[in-house]
Amino acid sequence: MALNDFRAVFLPYCLQKQPDGRYVVLNRRYKPLGFNTREHIEYEDYPICVKLKGISSATAEKLSWNCDSNTDIIYLYNDGCFPTKSPEDMKNYLKRLEILAKLKVDS
Numbered sequence: 001m002a003l004n005d006f007r008a009v010f011l012p013y014c015l016q017k018q019p020d021g022r023y024v025v026l027n028r029r030y031k032p033l034g035f036n037t038r039e040h041i042e043y044e045d046y047p048i049c050v051k052l053k054g055i056s057s058a059t060a061e062k063l064s065w066n067c068d069s070n071t072d073i074i075y076l077y078n079d080g081c082f083p084t085k086s087p088e089d090m091k092n093y094l095k096r097l098e099i100l101a102k103l104k105v106d107s
Helices: 006-010 057-063 087-101
Strands: 016-017 024-026 051-053 073-075 102-107
Touching: 057 087
Parallel strands: none
Antiparallel strands: 016 024, 016 073, 051 102
């Protein structure tokens, strides 16, 4: 996967729950959004984990590209339906981002 693909670096690919219950929003390379590297990243070394209010099985199902209710890792798209593949895939991705954007961050 190219590191020069804006989507793969800057758009959310998945939400991954951490052992403490907080989430990290990751890009397609499983790096925090905006991290453009092939190097291994220790998430706890950066202030990137957030507690999201409203992540339930029902919310995960709405956010997931395949309606998976798993709250441990929520994939917003996969290689078969990535947002820039087609207008329909982008439309579906943007619907999921709309739901994600309405969640509150617990401080």
